[in-house]
Amino acid sequence: MDTEHHPSNRxxxxxxxxxxxxxxxxxxxxxxxxxxxxxIHDGMGAADSALQHTLLRKYLLLLQxxxxxxxxxxxxxxxxxxxxxxxxxLDVLQSLEARGVRLIVCKTCxxxxxxxxxxRVGIVGGMGDIIAAQWLADKVISL
Numbered sequence: 001m002d003t004e005h006h007p008s009n010r011x012x013x014x015x016x017x018x019x020x021x022x023x024x025x026x027x028x029x030x031x032x033x034x035x036x037x038x039x040i041h042d043g044m045g046a047a048d049s050a051l052q053h054t055l056l057r058k059y060l061l062l063l064q065x066x067x068x069x070x071x072x073x074x075x076x077x078x079x080x081x082x083x084x085x086x087x088x089x090l091d092v093l094q095s096l097e098a099r100g101v102r103l104i105v106c107k108t109c110x111x112x113x114x115x116x117x118x119x120r121v122g123i124v125g126g127m128g129d130i131i132a133a134q135w136l137a138d139k140v141i142s143l
Contacts, residue, residue, distance in 0.1 A: 039079035
């Protein structure tokens with residue numbers, strides 16, 4: 001078994017701190033805000049699967065390209081499907097995580113979908129971790 005990606009290595013509670021942007025293309029009035037994104041669908045929006053995946057990929061790539069990184073991205077309900085093997089945005093999420101974006105994944109949701117053993121990015125957390133990320137953010141955006 002690949003121990004680097006084994007789910008037992010992913011259980012942790014984040015020591016959440018507000019995100020401090022280090023530049024980017026946000027207007028000055030927005031540059032001091034921390035942002036938490038919520039991925040609550042199997043992709044972005046309500047459309048067919050292929051379009052949802054395309055939209056989320058483009059959104060995340062643009063955030064990365066413009067250096068407008070959120071402090072955290074929370075994945076719950078069917079959004080947890082984006083952090084498991086076979087996800088069409090896994091490479092982008094791995095890159096965002098490497099750049100310091102906290103990826104918080106709902107354990108209850110992973111269990112519900114039978115995906116706990118397939119997680120490949122992020123930290124498995126509880127609802128308390130998601131609430132903390134939301135409350136520490138100046139802005140919460142649901143995708």
